[in-house]
Amino acid sequence: MAFAITPGADEALAPSAASAATITPGTVQEYRTIVADWESLDGVAVDLRPVVVTVPAATTQEAIEAASDRLQEHFGSSVEALGYTDIERDWWFGLNQTDPFLRVCAVIVGVPILDNTDEMTNEIH
Template identity: 55%
Template sequence: MSELLKCAGCNWRVIEPDEDVTEDENGYANKRCADCQIQDCTCGFDDGLITLVADWETVSDDEGCTISPDMLPVIITVKATTKDEAIEAASDKLQAHFGTSVDALFETRIERDFWFGLNETDAFLRLCAVLQGSPAVIDEDAFFTVLS
């Protein structure tokens, strides 16, 4: 049996040589082991994209009763490197998409800070997930409002 090759990531001799896997002069394989590949994986996501998944907070209707808005959850993909940048960019997208008046939210003077409760405002949306990249969304039955 052939001697195992060293992984360039972790230095362990765990890679079996074959016709596609060769070694350099120091005994390192031309690929990483499975553990290092998983750690380094970006899973095909585009760098610089963050996807936010959010659902609607409760709001007060015209009579002052607390209700859940009859609106679809939102999935928003934006160019950003941090969660905070993503929330800022998503707020801009939401403002452009919904505008300043949304009947289901019983609000006619919506500002961009209201969407995620920026600057100590009451939030319309509750952040449910933050994902790196732009995942493929299967929304055949229109279960979400998708903004990308």
């Protein structure tokens, strides 16, 4: 079972400002879906579902940046299962030389069609 974070209706034709110049709005290629699992954290047994995040982005790096923003917005600075109460945005995928919480397993280009049910995922909008 996975956390699935999908773009809201307001994002369908509004890519991030950073990627607006490099993608064509309204095309399938403007989305990247990151599939990630949890890295082993020092002294923490991570018993969380994998994460699936779909964001508007023209490149994998832009997608990781946007997914970091989305995860920080959704989870905030405190994730009880990780034992952290001061999480920063860069920690999710190890940006700016930080140790990552998540390990990217796959990046899917375009809007994915997920075969999932409520029992399989927790969808985050």
